[in-house]
Amino acid sequence: MDRIFGEITGIPEGSEFENRFYLSQYGIHRPLQAGISGSQTEGADSIVLSGGYEDDEDNGDEIIYTGHGGRSQVTGLQVSDQTLSRQNLALALNCQRGLPVRVIRGYNHNSPYSPSVGYRYDGLYRVDSYWREKGLSGFFVWRFRLIKIKPLSDANQVSEEQPTYGQTQRVDTSVSRIVRDSQLSRFIKELYGYHCQVCQHTIETNIGPYAEAAHIRPLGRPHDGPDVLTNLLCLCPNHHVMFDFGGFSIADDLSLLGVKGKLYNHKSHVVGIEYLQYHRQHFFSREVGV
Template identity: 60%
Template sequence: MAERTFGQIPGYPEGTTFDSRAELSEAGVHRPLMAGISGNARDGADSIVLSGGYEDDKDLGDEIVYTGHGGRDPRTGVQVSDQALRGGNLALAKSSLEGLPVRVIRGSRHASPYSPESGYRYDGLYTVDDYWHDVGRSGFLIWRFRLLKVPTVPSAAERVGEGRADYSAAPRRETTVLRVVRDTRQAREIKALYDYRCQVCGTRLEGPAGPYAEAAHIRPLGAPHDGPDTPDNTLCLCPNHHALFDHGGLVIEEDLTMTGAEGRLTVHPRHRISNEHLRYRREHYRAPEEEPRPAARTTT
């Protein structure tokens, strides 16, 4: 099997079109001839194809809410059972954890104004910003992945600048940022309330410029979660527990005890935390039990 490549494929810049899945595979832009996700749980996902497969997909151009694979009737394409966090779904989750770029290819059958009129088009690199489970339109559990476009870097031929210098430049490598830490006025107030101590472990990080902590939103901001930037939706956490919280490794129960950490969440008397937001986080980010629910009945 060819070595898995993350990032751009030399010779195939963003905007390159292909007539078929076979051409995509031959070029190495998306290797599988059938599967929409290329990758595995060990390495991560290197590419996906949007080709009109899942009813819960949302394509906003630079932001995509992508439905994971599994649970569909192969004859009708209808969702008939729950999806599990394994195979390609687990590969995309791995890419989120590692900050790996994912090549996105759109097909003409994908119902989106951003799709090509025919064939397939490579539309650049995206990062897997978040992943969670939800109940889809057909009533079954699905895994959803929010992908955000990585800004395009001009090629050497497209750049305008001075001529080549006599010195050699240090080698560079492309990297991606795993998380965006938002620091709003509300967030700063919560961190100050806790004296920059993590509500989970009590750690206070001190640097030359002062203390450091991160504000974690319980119900994520923006669509499709639509969480508010308010104190009752904000926690003060250290970077380690923030990362665990974001990826489902830390769950806060109704009585403020925690799964993934010992003890109870520390809550300041002047800080009211919304039980509704905590419940939303548990329902969408706690790993669901793998026991499949019965398939929906169909009538003829």
Template identity: 45%
Template sequence: MASERTYGDIPGYPPGSTFKNRDELADSGVHRPNQAGICGGKDGAESIVVSGGYVDDEDYGTEIVYTGQGGNDPATKRQIADQQLTRGNLGLARSQIDGNPVRVVRGAGGDPKYSPKVGLRYDGLFRVVDHWHDTGKDGFKIWRYRLVALESADPPPTSADGATGEPAARTEATIQRLVRSTAVSNGVKRLHGYECQVCGIQLTTPAGPYVEAAHIRALGKPHNGPDVASNVLCLCPNDHLLFDTGAIYVDADGVVRQAGTDAELGKLRLVAGHSLDWTQLAHHRKHHKS
């Protein structure tokens, strides 16, 4: 049940808290499973462990491209079967939709640049900003999630017990924040008269019409899509969510379809002056269409 989930920091264990092993970590409640890398289910995911168990993981410190669970040989850490959007994988996708934060724990087997030398360390709250499927390095289907760090209200500990016997190392770093071009987004919205390209709805507020700019190919790692008008759709909030999560897609003929059934929902609405990069829509279908 969703009520059993605990999202956010666990009292008494601020970011930087260390643990000797998985049993100690589980006892703390920061990450409750003794083995699984994701604590979650269809109602959401509350925590993950990044410890080098999957060859497709990418750790950038304040951003993580995380590989879902399943199909992995724990002895070789290689993928031997396709992953499914079930259990913890579905939970991480649900956390993106609901906006619930995810506790991130790093283990000694992860990227040495960001991981503890021994044991495990709680590194704070992250949010899931994107999820998609891909073909992994071993040739099997995997689910991938991009998580970005949130600032925690709890201060770091002045001392730490457990794996290292000393406070977790903290170094100064320059964080490159992703800046979206307001001019690009607003230009696309104006061209479409603030009407959704999928359903044609224009939402009216006391401050004027409202619609959202949806990047077809995401700007962040590892997609690195361009912040240009040809990579932007003008969508209402409902269709923006459906597009980002792969519930709808645009086929090669410009028809909007429902994922799973491929049911036709109508033609994508186009206007003069807004040319789309159809290779980006093909990229969206490849990585988001179920």
């Protein structure tokens, strides 16, 4: 059976279900126990908030969702680190590929947004970002920031999503962007002559060279990185994407982790060691696909 990314025909937002069996029968969330329905090669089509993980945060239109794994089957407590694999990797793919995920809230999820009985389908969310951090129990968990995709009447922008294989559906979303200091962005690129600090290549276009200013510790919630020169790198688009999604990181001595080489650093540019450490802890993992 094909995995459906998006709405299920005939099941509107707000639909309620008595138990997990009916969620599965109607195709809203197929697994009878797992909180994430997905494949690490395709992505995740749905999640259930059921109170299983102590690190979950539910703010209605924004959810900080804790990934799968590392819990004791006896006590339900986190007893080991999570890895970016299986269902966690599936949900991470949604972020990279722009796939929506169905969110279901259960009665046993400790949130004012949860139903008092049974389960309720609460619409589509996009995976805005994901990262690794130490949870309340002291073990590393993977966390995913989910943002509600607004219904048509509440939207101010239309974008294309791919909810099913071979079918395109128009989904309306509201977009909130962090306004970055364009002066700093221009400065860091001009300082390096639009050369990437990793590969030292520059991209030539018909209007001149191109490079991107990359924040080491991301701006905005929940990372709240500062828009300062010490938190910026000049990267080519390929290495910018790799860095943002944990394909490589940078050691305190500026040697590269995950790829060969050392970060080229201009004598006038001080890279903040505290931001490198934050990136390594929250985004860099050698366990992808384990």
